[in-house]
Amino acid sequence: MKGEKLAARPDLVWLLVWLAGMGVLLLWDLAFLNNPALKRLLNALFNTLAAGLTVVVLALLLGWACGAGLYLLERRGRKGVYLTMTFLLNIVRSVPQIVGILAGYIVLTLLIEREVLVGSAALLFWMSAIVAVFVFLDIADLVRGRIAQFAALDFYPAMLCCGVSEARIVNVEILWKNSRAHLLHAMIAVFGMAVFLQCSIDFILSVGLSTEVSASNFPATLGGLLATMDSKQDILAVGTILTDPAYTPQLFFRHLQGLSVAFALIFTLLCIHTITAGFVRRRRL
Amino acid sequence: MRSKVIEHGLSVFCVGLLFLAALWWYSSMQSDSRAQRDEALAPFLSLDSVDLSNPYHRELFRETAETFFPGQPSDSLLGAIDSYRAERFTNREYKSGVERTMTGADLARLGGMYLQFVAVYLVTLLLTSVAARSLAVLTFVSAKQGGGSAPTRLLRLVLERRGADGRMLLRLLLRAAGSAVAGFILFSPAYVVAYALKGRIDTGSILFMILLAVFTNGVLINYATRFFNLLTAESRKGYVDTARVKNLRAGWGWNSPHGLPLRLLWRPREFATGHIFQQIYLQARFQLVPALKEHASFLITGLIIIEMALNIQGHLGYELLQNILYRRYDVVVTILFGMFLLVKLTELAVDWRVHLVTRRFANEG
Numbered sequence: 001m002k003g004e005k006l007a008a009r010p011d012l013v014w015l016l017v018w019l020a021g022m023g024v025l026l027l028w029d030l031a032f033l034n035n036p037a038l039k040r041l042l043n044a045l046f047n048t049l050a051a052g053l054t055v056v057v058l059a060l061l062l063g064w065a066c067g068a069g070l071y072l073l074e075r076r077g078r079k080g081v082y083l084t085m086t087f088l089l090n091i092v093r094s095v096p097q098i099v100g101i102l103a104g105y106i107v108l109t110l111l112i113e114r115e116v117l118v119g120s121a122a123l124l125f126w127m128s129a130i131v132a133v134f135v136f137l138d139i140a141d142l143v144r145g146r147i148a149q150f151a152a153l154d155f156y157p158a159m160l161c162c163g164v165s166e167a168r169i170v171n172v173e174i175l176w177k178n179s180r181a182h183l184l185h186a187m188i189a190v191f192g193m194a195v196f197l198q199c200s201i202d203f204i205l206s207v208g209l210s211t212e213v214s215a216s217n218f219p220a221t222l223g224g225l226l227a228t229m230d231s232k233q234d235i236l237a238v239g240t241i242l243t244d245p246a247y248t249p250q251l252f253f254r255h256l257q258g259l260s261v262a263f264a265l266i267f268t269l270l271c272i273h274t275i276t277a278g279f280v281r282r283r284r285l
Numbered sequence: 286m287r288s289k290v291i292e293h294g295l296s297v298f299c300v301g302l303l304f305l306a307a308l309w310w311y312s313s314m315q316s317d318s319r320a321q322r323d324e325a326l327a328p329f330l331s332l333d334s335v336d337l338s339n340p341y342h343r344e345l346f347r348e349t350a351e352t353f354f355p356g357q358p359s360d361s362l363l364g365a366i367d368s369y370r371a372e373r374f375t376n377r378e379y380k381s382g383v384e385r386t387m388t389g390a391d392l393a394r395l396g397g398m399y400l401q402f403v404a405v406y407l408v409t410l411l412l413t414s415v416a417a418r419s420l421a422v423l424t425f426v427s428a429k430q431g432g433g434s435a436p437t438r439l440l441r442l443v444l445e446r447r448g449a450d451g452r453m454l455l456r457l458l459l460r461a462a463g464s465a466v467a468g469f470i471l472f473s474p475a476y477v478v479a480y481a482l483k484g485r486i487d488t489g490s491i492l493f494m495i496l497l498a499v500f501t502n503g504v505l506i507n508y509a510t511r512f513f514n515l516l517t518a519e520s521r522k523g524y525v526d527t528a529r530v531k532n533l534r535a536g537w538g539w540n541s542p543h544g545l546p547l548r549l550l551w552r553p554r555e556f557a558t559g560h561i562f563q564q565i566y567l568q569a570r571f572q573l574v575p576a577l578k579e580h581a582s583f584l585i586t587g588l589i590i591i592e593m594a595l596n597i598q599g600h601l602g603y604e605l606l607q608n609i610l611y612r613r614y615d616v617v618v619t620i621l622f623g624m625f626l627l628v629k630l631t632e633l634a635v636d637w638r639v640h641l642v643t644r645r646f647a648n649e650g
Contacts, residue, residue, distance in 0.1 A: 270472040
């Protein structure tokens with residue numbers, strides 16, 4: 001019976017699958033990966049997940065503020081501010097995320113060089129803030145969509161007649177009480193996107209700009225760790241099994257660092273996707 | 286539609302102005318600070334009797350500087366002289382003696398790369414759109430058949446502790462393993478797949494780049510899932526039940542009398558006539574059109590990641606990275622503006638398409 005209940009919650013099942021997968025990886029690495037590499041891997045995984053969660057929180061705050069703010073501006077007849085904000089948001093939307101984040105990292109590098117930004121926690125926060133600027137629009141669109149949907153119903157003018165303020169109707173009645181599942185769904189998707197973008201930018205910086213913008217200045221994420229020479233050699237070894245399948249078992253012992261990093265990254269992205277899909281199915285969003 | 290054109294045009298104009306202003310500000314700030322630094326260092330650079338590469342001279346210089354300029358840290362002065370001397374060798378402007386700006390040849394070279402990037406982008410966009418549509422239709426029909434994906438069915442079997450015969454379990458296991466491998470490739474960042482195959486195949490070819498852009502970075506699966514969700518949401522609407530009552534075909538078996546032909550996967554609109562799926566598909570497809578904007582932007586992100594991560598020379602992403610490295614911000618700004626323009630043109634095309642379809646639905650076209 002418990003199993004049937006669990007099967008009806010595919011998002012939870014996939015969360016458990018992710019935890020189990022990462023647990024198996026950890027146990028395997030504890031047994032076969034050398035200690036310094038294991039520490040680097042755990043540090044990178046922690047930084048990646050911490051950065052992803054920070055992006056989610058910042059994106060939620062930004063998205064909520066923009067979505068609700070735009071609606072209230074429009075309702076109160078502040079056309080000039082509303083149009084300017086919409087225009088600026090559309091410009092941000094048109095910048096390919098990786099390009100915007102790269103530009104943000106250039107600014108971060110300049111700040112690091114001038115010692116304005118010091119400490120890995122502050123750096124991690126600002127790295128996440130830059131990513132959040134380019135992913136929060138999904139949440140802002142969702143917030144606007146939900147408000148528009150509820151504003152068309154009778155309940156909205158009814159609450160106004162009861163003397164409830166518009167800000168309360170939007171923020172509490174519509175978004176908090178009636179859109180939590182939708183917001184949670186968008187937040188899981190944003191988390192996946194944040195992990196992907198963060199790792200990609202760190203990989204690019206570590207591979208492409210290593211002589212000028214030292215990626216070692218930034219807290220290591222899975223992308224940065226994947227770009228190290230050891231990990232790249234390990235990933236290169238994966239191709240060996242195409243011509244020499246008998247080499248496959250060796251991968252799990254001799255090329256563990258790169259393989260573990262790649263597995264942690266891809267498995268996380270895959271599970272986030274399935275968790276999101278499961279959530280959509282269960283809540284019929 | 287006119288308001289959309291004005292909005293897009295205005296944002297291109299504003300961003301262009303912003304880039305020009307940033308470029309002007311940066312170059313004026315750069316030349317000012319360089320002139321100030323050169324002026325401050327000039328007295329120390331003309332000391333013929335001092336060779337700062339000699340440790341003895343270096344120490345002597347440090348002590349003398351600390352005696353004569355007590356407030357100024359000697360290490361930062363030495364550091365500034367070192368970086369000035371290094372720049373004489375590394376900075377092209379010092380080497381050539383003239384301010385290095387973007388020439389017509391540079392622009393032509395960038396133009397060629399840009400056109401190549403646009404061509405790859407368009408091919409990838411077309412391929413992902415077609416593939417995502419087929420994948421979404423396949424998943425949707427499978428879900429309607431009561432199947433679901435193999436890993437999900439396997440998990441359900443384990444969780445519900447249902448009995449299954451050995452052959453079925455083996456088949457399910459094999460399918461789940463296949464799905465897992467496919468899932469790992471589809472969700473893998475492009476650079477992981479590319480590095481795994483480096484040395485085995487030509488990872489610098491355009492064909493490989495297109496394949497990477499289509500099948501990795503989660504581009505295909507995300508777009509397909511979005512379409513699948515739209516199909517599912519549409520299939521729950523009331524008109525579907527009405528259509529079923531009015532005797533439209535409603536079976537979900539492949540190639541069965543009341544079901545759907547398998548060739549539907551390639552041409553869903555044409556081969557579902559008389560089946561409730563046709564209306565579901567048309568409605569969902571209409572809602573998918575605006576999502577093409579986000580898909581296009583993400584696709585460009587993916588292409589840039591591939592070009593940058595693989596360091597493929599002669600490609601726009603590589604050129605962007607190199608010019609960030611050499612701090613040639615005029616080239617960087619030109620490339621960024623080109624990419625912004627590409628996204629804007631795509632958005633304009635999508636808005637145009639939405640406008641046409643909306644007019645058709647409103648019987649105006």
